[in-house]
Amino acid sequence: MRWTMPSDRVPEAWYNVVPDLPEPLQPPLHPGTREPVTPDLLTPLFPMALIGQEVSQENYIDIPGEVLDILRLWRPTPLVRARRLEQALQTPARIYYKDESVSPAGSHKPNTAVPQAFYNHAEGVRRLTTETGAGQWGSALAYACSLFGIECKVYMVRASYLQKPYRRVMIETWGGEVVASPVDEPEHPGSLGTAITDAVRDAGAREDSHYSLGSVLNHVLLHQTVIGQEAKEQLQMAGEERPDIVIGCCGGGSNLGGLSLPFVTDSRVELLAAEPSSCPTLTGGKFDYDFGDSAGVTPLLAMYTLGHEFVPPAIHAGGLRYHGDAPIICDLVKAGRMRAVAYPQTKVFDAAVQFARTQGPIPAPETAHAIRAAIDEAVRCREEGRERVILFGYSGHGLLDLQAYDDYLAGRLGEE
């Protein structure tokens, strides 16, 4: 069963969790002085509207009409009850997922790409730069820029640029420009860190350009809260008072935050982050100030981190290969309001294929981390005879990750 809602039921305000956090957020620090960052450091990179959202203490921030008109092209996204998966698991739990894969770019990323492009366009910016790993974020921003007629330049990690050409083609189909990063070291395979450095330097050097980030920052998680707000309403349509547990995969934290933050103030709802055991930021990192990139050009953020020079193995869930996590997510974990769990890659693909063979859709490798956690929780419910309501985020489809499935089915996946 699926619960859809008409276009006019897209939430008209974003929910800002910051005033509701268990502990106050620690401010970002200047990379040189280690003093709290002032807006003038950010204005060469971000429009004023987004800087304002980054530090806002208001609980709700109105979504501009032009942004709503675009979100309504695919939102509200469906809430689906995974009844066939429940039956296969013989669980008394009821499993629901919120399907963000229906957006044009195939993930939750356009939820923030569209308002970011809108605010930049509104403040006269004619060009955005960004980085992308496997290409999910780069394609979402290229799509958003095409809607406002602004240029988009994407610095793509060279290894992905060479091995995964199809996200590059998506970006170009929407009119964006893609180059391999690092731009000045053509033999270097690149990393998210080098690509951030390239994109920030490009935007900093040009008057007509700003920089755009697809996760981690407060305003990005803010934009994603349409997901959880819709899910709350749809669960009630399905006859559920609330979920007992909300699960999301966590790379930088934007999809997890989008789904779970609207449930933070309801202490009866458990929150769970699922991450790869090869990049175990929340389960294996330490809470400290660290840089957002590997070169140390960005402000320092208070977060769980594996160290900004940590290079995770090349797992297929490229979107989860980040040394840190969103400060908002880290705050919740540190305060004990959110729990985290880590999984090795093969266990994740076991879950992905079980999901595909019962429900149908083929999930992104990132999303499959949330599915793994949901299945484990449902099995626990069976063992304990508990009728819990499980809600997980279906953050994206795996149609551009089929090489990973081929590797898994042929037994070529490493154990990391």
Added chain:
Amino acid sequence: MRWTMPSDRVPEAWYNVVPDLPEPLQPPLHPGTREPVTPDLLTPLFPMALIGQEVSQENYIDIPGEVLDILRLWRPTPLVRARRLEQALQTPARIYYKDESVSPAGSHKPNTAVPQAFYNHAEGVRRLTTETGAGQWGSALAYACSLFGIECKVYMVRASYLQKPYRRVMIETWGGEVVASPVDEPEHPGSLGTAITDAVRDAGAREDSHYSLGSVLNHVLLHQTVIGQEAKEQLQMAGEERPDIVIGCCGGGSNLGGLSLPFVTDSRVELLAAEPSSCPTLTGGKFDYDFGDSAGVTPLLAMYTLGHEFVPPAIHAGGLRYHGDAPIICDLVKAGRMRAVAYPQTKVFDAAVQFARTQGPIPAPETAHAIRAAIDEAVRCREEGRERVILFGYSGHGLLDLQAYDDYLAGRLGEE
């Protein structure tokens, strides 16, 4: 704007156009005797329920509850108003599309794959064989078979098997088996004709197996009529009395039939088929009895045909490379109830990219034929100052066809 409907609004009966056709359908003929086919020729290949539907004169046929439960995993599909495309075209026309790309396999194909697997399973068949070109149909049938726990063997045109591995991976992810066709000539690139021959021979030789076809036959078009029935209701939700013109791309005719057949009896609604000019069955073929495959093992069908030995060029819209068309569609064209138009490949991709850059989604090359026709119609409306309502079928996404977009953007597409 999008119009969605709750799961319980999936139509509960298929609409059978056969009794409403302008001219009675001519019966299929036995390939040897050229006498009308009797059911005993078909029982080794198809279950009785589908043979009954193939020759039914009833106007409505109930959809079994188990099939409805599965269709409701993604149906009703959204109806979308392409307002941003209208604005780009500066047309007074209102353009709507019915989005079948949201199914697990990414196209309309599961609408018939699911009931075909269901009826075979219900009659004790444990294994289905089929052919596939680029892989759309093979992946849909593998998905449907996974739902009923029956085996699926797909004979895939060798050229596609070697050049387009990702649809093969989808089939395998759903537990299906794929082999390259022709099986006994490993150097032969294969064609839809050779693959049909392989699949029919396999099913005919095994007691536990039946054969399944994804287009052309009456029962396939019947199953697809959920598309048009839903669209009719959603257009009324959108405040439109009816469409002035309904447009679909046409390869074998199942997507076009599914959308347009429920409008056949309303003579105020114009019907339009869009096909490739390199395989111009309806616009360049002759109406005659011809075989469904290239080897001449299937019954003869009364249809427009380019000759069963016709080999179309390797255009990217693999799903439209068929020498014939569904007898129902051909009947409508012959009687003047439906019109057809043909487009060269580059014009089709011009439309696809214009659509992607205004609306967002990246369409399948097949689907882009319908978009080309819809844009041309909308431009005509602008030139003539007419406010028409255009409805077209968005039969599938192009996420497994990005190589085609790369070729187009790089200027590598031929003019055929």
